[in-house]
Amino acid sequence: MILFAGIPSEGPLQMAIEAADRIGLPYVLFNQRHSAHVDLQLDAGDRGIAGALWIGNARHDLADFTGVYARTVETEILPEHQPRGRAAPDMAAFARSRTLNELFTDLLDAADMRVVNRPSAMGSNLSKPYQAQMVQRAGLLTPETLVSNQPEAVRRFHAEQGRIIYKSISAVRSIVKAWCPSTGPDLTAITKLPTQFQGFVPGVNIRVHVVGATLFATEIVSEAIDYRYGEREGHDTRMVPVDLPPDIADACIRLTADLGLWLSGIDLKRTPDGAWYCFEVNPSPAYSYFEEHGGQPIAEALVRLLARRD
Amino acid sequence: MRLLILGSLFDSVATTVAEQVRRRHGLSAVAHRTLEDLAAARWSHRIGWAGVKTDLTFADGSTFAGIAPTMILNRLDYEPALLFTRMRPIDRDYARTEFFALLLSWLSGLGRIVVNQVAPSGLSGPALRPWQWITIAREAGLPAYPATASTSARRTPAPADVAPHAELMPGAAAPALGLLGYDRPLAYCPRPAGWRELLVLEDRVIDRTGRPVDAALAAAGIRLARAVHAEILTIELAQLDSDPQWRFIGANPRPAAIDGAWHDALTTWLEQRA
Numbered sequence: 001m002i003l004f005a006g007i008p009s010e011g012p013l014q015m016a017i018e019a020a021d022r023i024g025l026p027y028v029l030f031n032q033r034h035s036a037h038v039d040l041q042l043d044a045g046d047r048g049i050a051g052a053l054w055i056g057n058a059r060h061d062l063a064d065f066t067g068v069y070a071r072t073v074e075t076e077i078l079p080e081h082q083p084r085g086r087a088a089p090d091m092a093a094f095a096r097s098r099t100l101n102e103l104f105t106d107l108l109d110a111a112d113m114r115v116v117n118r119p120s121a122m123g124s125n126l127s128k129p130y131q132a133q134m135v136q137r138a139g140l141l142t143p144e145t146l147v148s149n150q151p152e153a154v155r156r157f158h159a160e161q162g163r164i165i166y167k168s169i170s171a172v173r174s175i176v177k178a179w180c181p182s183t184g185p186d187l188t189a190i191t192k193l194p195t196q197f198q199g200f201v202p203g204v205n206i207r208v209h210v211v212g213a214t215l216f217a218t219e220i221v222s223e224a225i226d227y228r229y230g231e232r233e234g235h236d237t238r239m240v241p242v243d244l245p246p247d248i249a250d251a252c253i254r255l256t257a258d259l260g261l262w263l264s265g266i267d268l269k270r271t272p273d274g275a276w277y278c279f280e281v282n283p284s285p286a287y288s289y290f291e292e293h294g295g296q297p298i299a300e301a302l303v304r305l306l307a308r309r310d
Numbered sequence: 311m312r313l314l315i316l317g318s319l320f321d322s323v324a325t326t327v328a329e330q331v332r333r334r335h336g337l338s339a340v341a342h343r344t345l346e347d348l349a350a351a352r353w354s355h356r357i358g359w360a361g362v363k364t365d366l367t368f369a370d371g372s373t374f375a376g377i378a379p380t381m382i383l384n385r386l387d388y389e390p391a392l393l394f395t396r397m398r399p400i401d402r403d404y405a406r407t408e409f410f411a412l413l414l415s416w417l418s419g420l421g422r423i424v425v426n427q428v429a430p431s432g433l434s435g436p437a438l439r440p441w442q443w444i445t446i447a448r449e450a451g452l453p454a455y456p457a458t459a460s461t462s463a464r465r466t467p468a469p470a471d472v473a474p475h476a477e478l479m480p481g482a483a484a485p486a487l488g489l490l491g492y493d494r495p496l497a498y499c500p501r502p503a504g505w506r507e508l509l510v511l512e513d514r515v516i517d518r519t520g521r522p523v524d525a526a527l528a529a530a531g532i533r534l535a536r537a538v539h540a541e542i543l544t545i546e547l548a549q550l551d552s553d554p555q556w557r558f559i560g561a562n563p564r565p566a567a568i569d570g571a572w573h574d575a576l577t578t579w580l581e582q583r584a
Contacts (some may be wrong), residue, residue: 092486128411231408
């Protein structure tokens with residue numbers, strides 16, 4: 001049986017639940033918005049980690065679950081814990097909900113079942129250049145990268161690369177923007193904090209979703225530097241399913257496994273001369289956007305993976 | 311030997327090691343840089359087809375290349391409150407997150423001279439949560455000390471004569487939970503009858519009190535350290551009443567103190583490792 005956890009109206013989770021319904025796979029839903037009616041117990045013992053999950057008064061032994069797909073959010077942002085007019089949030093309910101959320105996170109890292117994805121496996125995403133080193137070890141190219149707080153180093157990098165962009169170093173979402181000496185922005189700001197610059201890689205954006213040993217590749221047709229914000233810049237975006245060269249596909253599957261992930265969203269680019277570059281591995285991909293626009297059965301692959309014990 | 315210590319000037323482990331190494335190898339054998347030193351430095355960190363290369367110049371003009379360490383004792387504890395204090399609050403939070411990401415990449419790129427290797431969960435080694443440690447320790451051959459954590463004392467009442475085990479559910483101590491009355495979260499375990507601590511230094515295992523460590527227990531400790539990619543790891547073990555088996559309670563890649571039988575062992579090991 002599958003365990004889904006999070007807010008069921010959220011795209012990726014909703015799509016997975018619908019896929020399980022369509023195929024007829026049994027599941028239990030831990031709706032975070034109903035945390036007040038959920039309890040969790042973990043036991044450490046000679047047989048490892050055991051326990052139980054109560055949804056209302058329905059008790060589920062953790063051993064009954066083959067896999068978990070978790071898209072949980074921080075307790076602080078749940079609507080149930082926001083002020084209502086002049087009424088302050090219920091602090092006891094909030095503390096209880098947060099304790100449940102923390103224990104559930106512990107379950108995700110400790111449970112003897114397939115977890116998509118374990119929180120501890122998602123840590124590489126905290127640092128893009130750190131992750132890039134792991135990507136290189138898996139055999140994929142990464143853009144030339146400079147992280148610096150020295151304006152002169154950036155100018156030399158620009159002269160070397162010809163065209164550069166800048167973005168956040170961490171997982172904090174940023175819009176990828178171009179930098180050049182004539183149009184800036186001014187580099188004085190970087191002296192206060194190292195900033196990440198990369199050599200611009202021309203070509204076609206390919207988004208790959210890896211589900212276990214299965215892979216779905218989507219070509220994104222867009223003129224924007226950052227296709228995620230293409231519409232904002234007046235660019236149309238189309239998604240087209242494509243096949244990857246076998247060595248690139250193998251590297252993506254290997255990289256996902258090396259990172260300890262069952263599901264990943266990998267951002268690639270295919271250059272005009274046929275080279276493949278990897279920009280990022282997303283350990284909690286919003287695959288639903290790509291499935292909606294590209295039609296690939298990612299959710300079905302995911303729930304079939306979760307339903308298996310092998 | 312040229313040892314670079316990364317960590318606070320108030321870190322007793324770092325200062326103890328530094329003192330010993332200086333006594334044995336001279337003053338210039340040890341350099342010590344803090345988190346604030348790193349944040350104030352001039353950085354140029356490259357990742358690309360040629361690998362990873364970093365030019366790092368500290369505010370005092372010294373460089374990482376000039377220090378040329380043969381070993382880095384990594385005792386960094388990320389304390390963001392110390393950093394970027396002059397920025398606006400919204401910029402400060404972003405800066406602290408960004409700088410952590412840079413340190414993660416830089417330390418990872420330095421390779422095996424850094425002990426402990428950095429991990430996303432902790433700059434000076436894997437700062438795992440207790441339940442993670444229990445799982446990995448069991449896989450390494452260290453059975454878990456029995457314990458329970460539950461969000462509901464009503465569904466999981468604690469047996470008589472157990473001790474609270476707050477580490478398994480830190481949030482259970484929140485004062486607001488008192489308003490829930492009887493049905494509140496709790497975590498507990500049987501009261502230990504015996505206690506010991508081990509220090510793993512790569513392939514050596516030393517009991518804190520100098521007590522011999524049997525081969526099977528030592529091997530399990532080494533497997534645990536390797537499983538989490540830590541070369542320095544302390545392990546806490548406890549015994550149940552009337553059961554001589556040592557069971558896993560917790561582990562720490564960044565112990566707060568190194569004393570007793572561990573005192574010389576760490577420095578000697580660093581010298582051999584360098």
